[in-house]
Amino acid sequence: MSEWCRLPEDAVTKIVLAALEEDAPWGDITSQTLIPEAAVVTAQLVAREPGVLCGVDVFRAAMTLTDAEIAMEFVVHDGDAFMAGDVLAAVRGPARGVLQAERVALNLVQRLSGIATMTAQYVKAATGTKARIVDTRKTTPGLRVLERYAVRCGGGNNHRYSLSDAVMAKDNHLAVLKANGVGDVTAALQAMKDRLPHTVHVEVEVDRLDQIEAVLAAGVHTVLLDNFTNDQLCEGVALIAGRALVEASGGVTLEKIAAIAATGVDVISVGALTHSVRALDLGLDIGT
Template sequence: MTAVQTSAPALIRPSASDVDRIVAAALAEDAPWGDVTSQALIPEDARAEARIVAREPGTFCGEQVIEAAMRLTDFRITVTFQVSDGEAFDAGAVLAVVDGPARSVLTAERVALNLAQRLSGITTLTRRFVDEVAGTGARVVDTRKTTPGLRVLERYAVRCGGGANHRFSLSDAVMAKDNHLAVLTRGGTVGLTEALREAKRRIPHTVHVEVEVDRLDQIEPVLAAGVGTIMLDNFSLEDLEAGVKQVAGRALVEASGNVRLETIGAIARTGVDIISSGALTHSVRALDLGLDIQIDAVAGAAAEDGRR
């Protein structure tokens, strides 16, 4: 088994089976017939000690994917983490130490780094968003604008940064957006309140209902239907404040649209409960992490082999 130091227990991690499935697919994509470079150049009995090092500061997310990439490539690789998921680090920090057969470490390197860099980028950006709303009571949440196939990992990365998750999939909750409402009300020929009430009668009482509005005058008809959350989409700051007052605690208020680092603080101060941003996952920059082979360790192993 690969040796791993565990991270903060408060974080709800993706299941091991989900992580293994995603990482195994990435490894198969990267080395479908093996790593011909390592097999050609690296002696079969060579060992490597390597460090995963941060090239820039950030907040870490990647314990599970790094561990899985190494373990699924070769169970003889050990990984010891110096930084846990959700912890901040400086440029130059050693995040993990990897030891094992050199061929296997080099084969797993790219997949481990690709995933950890992306997840750490999401966590780092989320932490910056969360810091901007500190003290307001607003919750920063993600959206379904995730990389296909990586949603379970990317949403975990949001949690590592102090954010929260919106509905995980289309199966989790009712969320009526502008196009849904246009069809539901037949272009405005059917009353919005009654149309929403009828829709609610068709679903279990345990299913949460959220409705998006883009004008203040839509708020009352939506609230009259008894929805749980109302999304104020692309509202000005003034209209957000007015909307929060109008809702007056009858539903959760979510702000969406034009959410950036420069704007999220002002949005939070309008009194909304939730601020959702697709930018947390859909356009994030991967953090720069690298894997550095320890030359002294390699040289020492080679010298030991020569004395045998």
């Protein structure tokens, strides 16, 4: 994969160490008391179902941070598709270490591969349109950097990473303004832009067509059409007419994505990529 897409090593280490500490705070007493200290095993990471792999670095870190003597060779890499029954990696090393790291390694690679696989399905469904499939901030607390990487591995794109790197004025922000006597949305947005660096992207959410012109008058960069019907999305795209990027969001499913993409929107944000994903069925089979 491209260098820009790779995971930062320090983030992987921090997350994996926390997971290992959670899973074996005083060691793996089963393996330590049952398995001979000198025992060595070979194992294979095997796919039980088809999908897209994500989490090579995370799987490797879980093993090697447990025992540096564990060696791995991946034959499938992040972003690659595979079929049920495919061997994804070979593992060899001290048995106690492999057994202790197994669950953490599998939990993470299964979840990340599930995200990558689902994302690839959404991207495929939008093929032939200009719509970009992006994630949202509906990520597992503490795992955002991993889960957003998994979206990229599946061919999707990332929305703003956090509250700190872009403006996104949603319905609750506008409701607070209204409740506090601020009736001129255009003026409020313009005043906000005056306080921002010129490099900051500004996006505003609307839930009705009649809200669009006031938002555009403020010179925002993206208008988010929230929970619009497909007919309303078409109207919104025509009304905005290239004056800003158009994002569709709300209630997006795999069954609906093709029709939403066909409305001409530029971006479709899908919370389900991270908040409703099913972990992919991968197993670590130890040789006998």
